[in-house]
Amino acid sequence: MRDIQPKQRARIFCAAELPEDVRARVAAHVARLQEVFTWPLKISWEREEKLHLTLKFLGEMELTEVAALTRAAERAAKSVERCELIIQEAGAFPLNGNPRVLWLGLSDDTHRLARLQEQLETECAREGLPRETRAFHPHITIARIHISNAAARHVAKLHREMTFAPAPLTANEVTVMQSRPGAGGSRYTPLSRHQLKTEAGE
Numbered sequence: 001m002r003d004i005q006p007k008q009r010a011r012i013f014c015a016a017e018l019p020e021d022v023r024a025r026v027a028a029h030v031a032r033l034q035e036v037f038t039w040p041l042k043i044s045w046e047r048e049e050k051l052h053l054t055l056k057f058l059g060e061m062e063l064t065e066v067a068a069l070t071r072a073a074e075r076a077a078k079s080v081e082r083c084e085l086i087i088q089e090a091g092a093f094p095l096n097g098n099p100r101v102l103w104l105g106l107s108d109d110t111h112r113l114a115r116l117q118e119q120l121e122t123e124c125a126r127e128g129l130p131r132e133t134r135a136f137h138p139h140i141t142i143a144r145i146h147i148s149n150a151a152a153r154h155v156a157k158l159h160r161e162m163t164f165a166p167a168p169l170t171a172n173e174v175t176v177m178q179s180r181p182g183a184g185g186s187r188y189t190p191l192s193r194h195q196l197k198t199e200a201g202e
Contacts, residue, residue, distance in 0.1 A: 106138045
């Protein structure tokens with residue numbers, strides 16, 4: 001674990017990072033959406049290098065809490081084999097009403113990702129960290145919309161209708177990540193990485 005000094009607070013989450021080729025495909029989808037939708041709209045598009053799959057968001061934490069999270073992530077990762085996923089769904093949050101987040105969803109046919117996320121919650125609880133109360137909906141955030149109007153609903157509709165060819169994705173590790181604000185938007189720094197369990201015979 002690195003970069004955070006005692007008594008400092010940091011914005012922390014756990015994620016599965018995306019390989020470069022997958023990030024490039026998602027970024028190409030974003031670029032097509034930006035080309036098609038030309039109306040003025042307050043949207044924060046996620047930069048390619050920041051694309052990831054969030055497993056657990058914890059928010060502001062102190063150093064001692066980050067150490068506890070690191071222990072929890074290590075134990076959770078050792079309990080689940082690597083996850084074979086497919087990116088193949090486009091949607092928006094909330095599911096009804098004015099969209100705030102545009103996302104690409106993932107299928108988890110082996111249910112390993114769901115087990116990993118639940119195990120992470122269990123191990124975090126053992127360390128005294130709060131459980132997430134909302135249901136886990138694995139997705140990759142591509143944009144955040146900062147206004148509620150017909151244009152926002154239209155861009156969400158275009159996003160859902162635009163073809164995104166299924167893209168396979170293997171999640172091999174859990175990364176504890178720090179989010180730092182900056183003039184050009186937040187940037188992410190990995191604090192620790194935890195390899196998932198190796199399958200028998202590999």
